[in-house]
Amino acid sequence: MQCVKCHQTGVGGAPRIGDRDAWIPRLKRGLDALVRSAVHGHGPMPPRGGMNDLTESELRGAIVYMFNPV
Numbered sequence: 001m002q003c004v005k006c007h008q009t010g011v012g013g014a015p016r017i018g019d020r021d022a023w024i025p026r027l028k029r030g031l032d033a034l035v036r037s038a039v040h041g042h043g044p045m046p047p048r049g050g051m052n053d054l055t056e057s058e059l060r061g062a063i064v065y066m067f068n069p070v
Contacts, residue, residue, distance in 0.1 A: 002049050002050060002051045002054075003017075003049055003062050003066065004017070006045070006049075007066055012043065012044035012045070013043060013044070014045065015066070017065075017066045017069055018066070018067075018068075018069045020067060020068075023066065023067045027067065031060065031063065031064070034063055035056055035059050035060050035063065038059045038062075038063065039056060039059065049062075
């Protein structure tokens, strides 16, 4: 629910859910690097997407889903 707030529409430059062309450059450094970026925050995205109780595993799952929501 939290990720959708920005990633559904691309607010603030967030890569949209299912937009592989936007996600691929971010994933080139690896999924672990992208998870670390989400943990610490990136650009306008606050650490852990603004939900401090999200685990790294939950963030990883959200990223994988947003890349491939099928």
